[in-house]
Amino acid sequence: MDAKLARFAFALLITLLYLFLLAPIIVVLVISFDTRQYLAFPPESLSFGSYAKVFANVKFISAFWRSLGIGLFVGLVSIFAGLLLSLALSRHDFRGKGAINFLILAPFLVPHIVLAVGVMLVLGPLGLLDSYSGIFLAHLGITTPYTVRTITMSLMAVDRRIEEAARVHGASPAMVLWRITLPLVRPGLIAGAVIAFLISFDEATISLFIVSVKSSTLPTEIYHYLEYSTDPQIAALSVILILISVGVVVVVERLIGLRKAL
Amino acid sequence: MADHHLEIDNLVKTYPGALKPSVDRVSLSLPRGEMLALLGPSGCGKTTILRMIAGLIPVTAGEIRLDGRGISAIPVHKRNMGMVFQAYALFPHMTVAENIGFGLEMRGVGKAERTERVLKALDLVKLSGYGERRVSQLSGGQQQRAAIARSLVIEPALLLFDEPLSNLDAKLRDEMRDEIRDIQNRTGVTSIFVTHDQDEALSMADRLAVMSEGRLEQIGTPRQIFDRPRTDFVASFIGAGSFLTGTVVAPGRADVPGLGILHFTGDVPAGGKARFLVRPHRFVLGEGVNAFSGVVEHVVYRGQILTIAVRAGDHRLQADLPTHAATLPAKGDRVTLSVAPDDVTLVGEAA
Ligand SMILES: Nc1ncnc2c1ncn2[C@@H]1O[C@H](COP(=O)(O)OP(=O)(O)OP(=O)(O)O)[C@@H](O)[C@H]1O
Numbered sequence: 001m002d003a004k005l006a007r008f009a010f011a012l013l014i015t016l017l018y019l020f021l022l023a024p025i026i027v028v029l030v031i032s033f034d035t036r037q038y039l040a041f042p043p044e045s046l047s048f049g050s051y052a053k054v055f056a057n058v059k060f061i062s063a064f065w066r067s068l069g070i071g072l073f074v075g076l077v078s079i080f081a082g083l084l085l086s087l088a089l090s091r092h093d094f095r096g097k098g099a100i101n102f103l104i105l106a107p108f109l110v111p112h113i114v115l116a117v118g119v120m121l122v123l124g125p126l127g128l129l130d131s132y133s134g135i136f137l138a139h140l141g142i143t144t145p146y147t148v149r150t151i152t153m154s155l156m157a158v159d160r161r162i163e164e165a166a167r168v169h170g171a172s173p174a175m176v177l178w179r180i181t182l183p184l185v186r187p188g189l190i191a192g193a194v195i196a197f198l199i200s201f202d203e204a205t206i207s208l209f210i211v212s213v214k215s216s217t218l219p220t221e222i223y224h225y226l227e228y229s230t231d232p233q234i235a236a237l238s239v240i241l242i243l244i245s246v247g248v249v250v251v252v253e254r255l256i257g258l259r260k261a262l
Numbered sequence: 263m264a265d266h267h268l269e270i271d272n273l274v275k276t277y278p279g280a281l282k283p284s285v286d287r288v289s290l291s292l293p294r295g296e297m298l299a300l301l302g303p304s305g306c307g308k309t310t311i312l313r314m315i316a317g318l319i320p321v322t323a324g325e326i327r328l329d330g331r332g333i334s335a336i337p338v339h340k341r342n343m344g345m346v347f348q349a350y351a352l353f354p355h356m357t358v359a360e361n362i363g364f365g366l367e368m369r370g371v372g373k374a375e376r377t378e379r380v381l382k383a384l385d386l387v388k389l390s391g392y393g394e395r396r397v398s399q400l401s402g403g404q405q406q407r408a409a410i411a412r413s414l415v416i417e418p419a420l421l422l423f424d425e426p427l428s429n430l431d432a433k434l435r436d437e438m439r440d441e442i443r444d445i446q447n448r449t450g451v452t453s454i455f456v457t458h459d460q461d462e463a464l465s466m467a468d469r470l471a472v473m474s475e476g477r478l479e480q481i482g483t484p485r486q487i488f489d490r491p492r493t494d495f496v497a498s499f500i501g502a503g504s505f506l507t508g509t510v511v512a513p514g515r516a517d518v519p520g521l522g523i524l525h526f527t528g529d530v531p532a533g534g535k536a537r538f539l540v541r542p543h544r545f546v547l548g549e550g551v552n553a554f555s556g557v558v559e560h561v562v563y564r565g566q567i568l569t570i571a572v573r574a575g576d577h578r579l580q581a582d583l584p585t586h587a588a589t590l591p592a593k594g595d596r597v598t599l600s601v602a603p604d605d606v607t608l609v610g611e612a613a
């Protein structure tokens with residue numbers, strides 16, 4: 001009896017915890033169907049009007065495509081950089097290894113707002129503010145630590161003897177990398193790419209400092225929109241963004257098992 | 263020496279930062295087709311030697327020659343070696359057939375020929391029909407066979423085994439022992455086999471190289487190693503026995519303090535000290551040339567044999583007696599053990 005009660009209490013606790021965590025999302029979801037032109041809860045009447053407006057908003061749509069492109073490119077390049085860094089850091093000893101390790105950790109430790117100021121000060125003199133190159137470099141800087149992490153985890157799980165067996169049986173170092181190491185760290189590569197994409201796609205703080213009109217991303221467009229108006233369009237857009245993020249994770253999970261990769 | 267396939271000459275390996283070498287001036291050679299067992303306790307440098315031969319680690323000093331040519335400068339993937347790892351190290355993301363065909367693929371062998379040779383290799387290791395399986399769908403013994411096939415299929419100059427049987431259970435180990443020996447006989451591939459199991463070494467190898475702390479103690483046929491160990495270490499590492507030290511008083515006769523006169527065969531000048539070994543199964547119950555009486559201190563019944571420890575003077579003699587006798591000695595009994603002079607092994611001259 002006691003065990004049953006305990007299990008019930010535990011289930012209740014977990015449910016409440018999830019409700020608490022999900023509450024903001026649920027509120028946003030409900031508001032997104034509101035017909036009023038300001039943000040309030042609960043709504044009076046429901047419709048898809050806000051969604052229609054989002055899709056008709058040229059600024060949002062073009063920023064969405066920009067963000068998508070930047071995110072995909074950042075994801076790709078980030079796993080490439082992450083792979084090289086992970087291989088160097090986990091397979092070789094060289095001078096300055098500690099420094100690089102620390103640098104890679106830095107974006108985890110330093111608040112994004114501080115990073116943003118730094119990135120702006122660096123990109124300014126280079127003439128890269130409000131350019132694709134600039135935002136791409138900035139996003140690469142904050143995502144690569146994550147890809148290094150996921151790829152290093154995968155690399156550490158690879159039994160060195162397997163690579164040695166390949167070498168002994170005739171594989172050149174390049175062949176070992178291509179035929180053995182890469183396939184074995186594939187989960188880490190995919191997880192890294194997904195995380196890098198999601199971070200880049202969601203990133204607002206740094207982007208706000210370095211973009212204005214030409215290369216504005218979806219998060220910066222949302223921010224600017226919010227400065228002047230607060231209506232359910234924003235809620236609808238948020239729901240769309242959440243669905244995209246969840247969609248990416250679910251697809252990857254179905255395909256390779258993201259949980260295994262993390 | 264010209265017909266020696268592999269020659270190892272004064273090989274030394276000192277790992278970076280290590281105080282003393284892990285492999286210390288080891289020299290040995292293998293004729294083509296031989297199976298050599300590298301035997302020794304954990305940490306004596308067996309794997310290190312194997313890895314140097316394969317080229318996975320650089321040598322500190324000395325030379326490794328194949329057919330008279332030094333191979334130290336040849337990179338791993340061009341040495342044409344086969345290696346069977348302790349944990350098999352099969353490629354988990356490939357099928358069994360892909361694993362076995364990997365070496366051929368790396369050598370640029372065409373698909374048709376590859377398929378054919380893989381099938382033959384599968385057949386050789388009794389894995390026909392398992393080619394399309396994933397590695398994870400094989401049992402330990404089957405993975406072992408697949409690993410052997412992967413190495414054999416490239417027709418390696420040398421086949422290196424690093425404790426291939428230690429991950430298998432006892433029954434499978436015996437089976438694979440015969441199997442590996444059989445495959446080696448049929449293919450005639452020159453092999454080196456690392457183990458710390460003396461039974462394995464004695465039963466599988468043409469010759470044994472016994473190592474201790476990086477040095478080669480003795481190399482010889484199983485019989486030579488077992489019956490004519492040259493050092494205490496070899497004598498005690500391979501099989502049990504009673505060690506006796508005595509002063510030679512006349513040719514073939516030594517005075518062992520606390521025991522008596524021991525007759526032996528062998529040349530040791532009178533006045534010198536010598537070390538002797540008597541294997542437990544060489545003792546017989548009853549009077550003889552070398553007869554020693556004492557009290558049975560310890561008895562272990564092992565089915566086919568009875569192992570007893572007898573306190574004789576200052577010595578404790580260990581004897582394995584056949585169990586088909588009418589009465590067997592029991593603890594506390596007074597017995598006489600004797601050993602023929604030919605069965606007394608001269609281990610070496612003592613200091
Ligand atoms: N990569 C390494 N770096 C430093 N020392 C090492 C390294 N590999 C082995 N050693 C040392 O070299 C010695 C020999 O090791 P090796 O692995 O050759 O022993 P082994 O005879 O194969 O032992 P085992 O039966 O336990 O496998 C050991 O003292 C070990 O600690």
Ligand SMILES: [Mg+2]
Pocket residue numbers: 308309310424
């Ligand atoms: Mg070893």
